[in-house]
Amino acid sequence: MLRTQCDNRNVGTDESTICDTWAPESDTATTVTGTGSDLDRDYTDSNALARVLASSPTVRECMARQLFRASTGHAVGAGRAPEDRFVTVWRQLPADKQGSLMETLVAWVRSDGFVARSTGP
Secondary structure, three states: OEEEEEEEEOOOOOOEEEEEEEEOOOOOOEEEOOOOOOOOEEEOOHHHHHHHHHHOHHHHHHHHHHHHHHHHOOOOOOOOHHHHHHHHHHHOOOHHHOOOHHHHHHHHHHOHHHHOOOOOO
């Protein structure tokens, strides 16, 4: 239910009232399909989707890949071998650390790929 609030002030009097009414929520149920991952399922609302995203191994790995890409300037189509090597290192973190941006960054800095440099294509 969505809560709406109105403030009725009667002009010329000291009387004012605040009324609370409840309006039904619009239907927010949805289905995610086609990802081939733990995200493919029905969701009753955005809260259900958010709970699954927060605990999803797919989302955690995506975060690790995005950190790698952003910190290296590595484009998606530029070959995935370096990125995949980093994800292999990242997967060695304990499961409870894989969702941590800080732990993922530390794993990147400690990895062999962090010091590898290339001057050409």
